[in-house]
Amino acid sequence: MQQPQATPKKKKKIKVPKVVNGIETMVEIEVDDDAGPGWGPNDKHALLNHRLTRVDGPLKVSGAAGYTYDVRLPNMLYGRILRCPHAHARLTKFNSSAASKIVGVKAIIQTPLKEFRFAGAPVAAVAATTPDIAQDAARAIIVEYEVLPHVVRADDAIRSDAPNVVEGESNLQQKDKRGDVQKVAAALNSSDAIVEAEYRTPRIHHTCLETHGMVVDYSGGDSATVYASTQGTFSIPADAAEELGLPQSAVTATVQHMGGGFGSKFGIGIEGMLACKLSRQTKAPVKLMLSRYDEFVMAGNRSGSWQKLKAGVKNDGTLVGMQAMQYRLGGLGGGSQAGQPYVYRAGEFYREVYALHTNEDSSIAMRAPGHPQASFAMESLVDELAYKIGMDPVAFRKKNLRDEAYHRQLDRGAREIGWDKRNPTPGGNSGPFKRGTGCAVGTWGGGGNAQCKVEVRVARDGSVVVAVGTQDLGTGTRTFTRAIVAEELGLQIKDVVEQIGNSKLGAANDSGGSTTAASLSPSVKDAAIKARLAIAEKISPLVGNAKPEEILFADSTVTAGGKSLSWKQVCAALLPAGVSAHGEWRADLQGRGVHGVCFAEVEVDVETGKVRPIKMVQVQDGGLPLNRLTMESQINGGMIQSLGMAFWEARVVDAKLGLQLNPGFGDYKLPGSLEMPELVPIIDDEDKREVVIGIAEACIIPALGALANAVFNACGVRVRELPITPDKILMGPNGRKAA
Amino acid sequence: MKGSRQPKDKKTRSHDPSRRSFLKGVGIAGAGAAVVDKLWIEAKENEQQTKSSRALSGTVPIVLQINGEKRPVQVEPRTTLLDTLRDRLEPPVTGPKLVCDMGTCGACTVLLDGKPVYSCLVLAVDAVGQSITTVEGLGSPEKLNAVQSAFVEKDALMCGFCTPGFVTTISAYLKKNSNPTLAEVREACKGNFCRCGTYPRVFEAALAAAKNAVNG
DSSP: OOOOOOOOOOEEEEEEEEEETTEEEEEEEEEEOOOOOOOOOTTOOSSTTBOOOOTTHHHHHTTOSOBGGGOOOTTOEEEEEEEOOSSSEEEEEEEOHHHHTSTTEEEEEEOSOSEEOSTTOEEEEEEESSHHHHHHHHHHOEEEEEEOOOOOOHHHHTSTTSOOSSTTSOSEEEEEEEEOHHHHHHHHHHOSEEEEEEEEEOOBOOOOSSOSEEEEEOSSSSOEEEEEOOSOGGGSHHHHHHHHTOOGGGEEEEOSBOSOOTTOOOSOHHHHHHHHHHHHHHTSOEEEEOOHHHHHHHSOOBOEEEEEEEEEEOTTSOEEEEEEEEEEEOTTSOOOOOOTTTTSOOSEEEEEEEEEOOSSOOOOOOSSTTHHHHHHHHHHHHHHHHHHTTOOHHHHHHHHOOOHHHHHHHHHHHHHHTGGGSOSSTTOSOSSEEEEEEEEEEEEOOOOOTTOOEEEEEOTTSOEEEEOOOOOSSSSHHHHHHHHHHHHTTOOGGGEEEEOSBTTSSOOOOSOTTOHHHHHHHHHHHHHHHHHHHHHHHHGGGGTTOOGGGOEEETTEEEETTEEEEHHHHHHTSOTTOEEEEEOOOGGGBOOOEEEEEEEEEEEETTTTEEEEEEEEEEEOOBSOSBHHHHHHHHHHHHHHHHHHHHTOOOOBOTTTOOBSOOSTTTSOOOOGGGOOEEEEEEOTTOOOOSBOOOTTGGGSTHHHHHHHHHHHHHSOOOOBSSOOHHHHHTOTTSSOOO | OOGGGSOSOGGGOSOOOOHHHHHHHTTOOTTHHHHHHHHHHHHHHHHHHHHOOSOSOOOEEEEEEETTEEEEEEEOTTOBHHHIIIIISSSOOOSSOOSSSSSSSOTTEEEETTEEEEGGGSBGGGGTTSEEEOHHHHOOSSSOOHHHHHHHHHTOOSSOSSHHHHHHHHHHHHHHOSSOOHHHHHHHTTTOOOSSOOHHHHHHHHHHHHHHHHHO
C-alpha cells in the first residue's frame, strides 16, 4: 500500500543558532512558511508578560524540591574521585590493595589516564557504602608520580622557553586573523587621539551550588535510570548507556530540579563516566557528586583573557581604526572570547586571536562565553578614548553604536542612574570617599532552534498536562511552559500541570546559549493552539456550529455564537481519551538579537582602595517577556554575577606549584549580602517585537565595563585587570603609587 | 561575627559550630586563613592517628529530635549533622543542602533549639538532646510559613539550592527581630551565599514577611 503523500509545504530558509557544548554558532535551516496564529501584541496577554510567581516556588522554599544531590536509593553506593596533585605528572605506581580492604569499599577503578596535565586530573574513583568511607579509601590509595615541567601563567606560557603543555605543540595557537593591518595603521595616523592598553580578566568559576554529578540507578538489569544535575536531559542517555553497556533506549535520564549550571553542565562528564563504570562493576546504584574542591579544580571555568588593544579616534568622537591581539586563556582548552571591536563600529580594524594554553583544566562555556571578557576590554577602551578627547562617555557610545536600541537604552539608563548629576572629572569629588558613574553595553543572540516536541493533553475531567523533556535550571521554564498553555486555553496557571526533565518525554534542546525559551515556547504554543482547535472542533455543535478558530477560550469559559460553556462542560464533551496535541517549533514565534546597557555607581575609598557598589541599573530588551518577574530576576542575577567578576572573583594559581590556591568558598570570594548595591532591573518595553528571545546570557555582559568605568570616574584610576581589588586602586593612575 | 551562629552556652558544648570563631581565636583572617585551616586539619589528623591505635571507623546509635519527631539513627563519631540528615536518616531529610562543606555558604543551615547553625560544622553526636528544625519543619508546600510565602511572592529564588538556608536563617532572625531594617536583614543573611543572584529579592521577601507577620 502506498503511503499517503503530504502536500509539499512552502518552505523558507532561516538562520538559527546551534549550540555545541554551550557555544553558539549560526546554521541555516529550512522551515515551513505557513505561520499560524502569532503571540499577538506584547501588552495584550492574559498571563504572559505579567508577573507570574514560579510554579515550583513552594517546593523550593520548603525543601520539598528533589535535586539530583537529594536522591537516595536502596543499596546505593557513594563515589569519590582521587585526583592528581601535580600540574603535570606521569603515573609511576598505583596500589589500591590497602584501600580495597577498608570495610564498606565496593569498587576501585583507575581512569585510563597515565599522564596528567593539570592539578586535579582524575586518577581513580572509589565506590563505598558511605561518603566518608569512599573518602577514606581514596586517601588510602598509594600513588606515585614522576613530576614533569608545567606552566600555569599566561605570561610564562607565551615565552619561547616555556614547557609545552601538549608535547610537540606550541602553547600559542592562532584561532582567528582578520582585517588589514596596513589600513589600520593609516587610520591611526589620521586620528586625533590614540589609546593603547592591555586588559586582563582572570579565570573564574561557575560555582554551581549543586556540584556536578549524577546518581546511576542500575542494579545489573537491562535498563537504568540516571538522575543528573544537567542543563541537557537529552545530553545524558547516549553516553551513560555506552558506559553501562546498555542500549540507549534502555537508559532514562531525569532532572526535576537542578542547582545551577551557568553553562557548565552538559553531557555526563568525567564524573558521570566514572559513576556509570562503578555502577556497572558493582551492579548497584552509585551516587557520585563532586566535592566542592573537585568542583573548583575540574568542573570547568570561564576562560581568562589578555587583550592588547589600540584604537584611534577623531575629535568628534568617531572611532577610525583599531587593532587587537586577543589571547584566550582556557588552560588545556581553547577558551572563548568575542572578537573585537565587539559591538562597536571602529572604522578600520585588524585582530589576531590566539588560544594560549597552560597546565590547567579546560575552560568550558559559562554564561555568555567570551562576551564579558571582550566587553570589559572594549568598554574600558571606549571609555578611555572618550575621556581622552573630553567627550561624554554616553555621547561617545551613541556616536559609535549603530543600533537605535542602544541609544534609547542609554538614555533610559542615564536617567535612572542620574548621569547628569555625576562629576565628569575623574576623581573630581572632594574627600576620601569618591563616587563615580560608568556605563557599558552588551548583546547576545538568544534565538531558538527546531528541536522541541511538546504534547498537550486535555482530559475529560478538565485537567491539562503539558509534557516535554526539557529542564528548568532555575530560569522559570516550568512556569512559562504552563503559562503559555493556560493562556491559550483561557485557563489559570494552576489549571495546568507541566511534566519536564525526563528523556522519555518529547525531545528538547540543551539549555545553552539562552536558547531554551526561544526553542521551547514556540513548540508549547503550537501544541496549545492545536489542542484548542481540536477541542473547538469537538464542541462546535454545542456552540451553534461555530468555526473552531472563532470559538473564544477565556476566563475558564468557552464562548461562541452567544453561547457560553464552562471549561468543565467543554471537557466533559470530549471523547474518553480526551485530546492530545503535538506541537513543533515555529520560527516565526521566536527571534534573535537582544540589547542591554548597564549603568553603575560606585564609591571608592581612596585611602584604603575599597570599592562600595552603590547602584546598578540594567536596561534589557528581549522581544516578548514571557514572565516579567523571572526576567527581572535574571537581569539581577546577571548584574550580581558581573559584580563578583568585577571586584572579587579570580582563580588564584601558584606558578611554582601549579596549584589553585583558592579552591573553596572560604577563599574564592562570591558576592554576598553585604556587598549588594541597589539593583534596578528594567525591561525595555520599547522593544515591540512579538517574538520570544532568550536573555539570560545578555544580562551578564555589560556590567563589568560599567563598574570598571565607574571606578575610573570616581577616583581617576583605570584598573585594566580584573578583579578590581584595593591594591590596584592604591597603585594610582599610572599603575604605580607615586613615590 | 554572626552572633546567632554561636552556641548559647559554651560550657555545655564540646564543639563550636563556627569556623569564624576558630579563625578569630588564632588571630588570623583573610588569605592566611586557608593555610591555617589546612595546617590545622593536618595537625589534627596526625594527632588522632598517633594517639589512637583503635580503628577510626564504627558507628554508634543516637536519637535526634528532628522537626518534632524522635529519629533513631546510626552515626560515626565524625559524622556531621548534615550528613546524618541527608545520608543516614531513613527516610532522609534533604532540605538542608551540602554545598561548601566548610561552614561558609549557609546552604545547610538548620536551627538548633531555634538558633541557626551550619549543620556541616555540627557533629551529629553533639546535636543529641537539642531540638533540630530544618526548612521542612518551618512549613510545607501546602502550608508555607510567612517567610516561605514571601520568597515565592517576591521571586526570591532561582535554582533554589541556597533557598532552604536563606529561608531558615531569616525565619529564625524574624523571631528575634520582628521589624528589621534592610541593613539588619543584610547583616542577618551575610552567612548565606546565593550564586544565581537572588539577594535583592531575598531582602524584599524578608521585609515583606516581617510586615505580613506584624499586620497578620
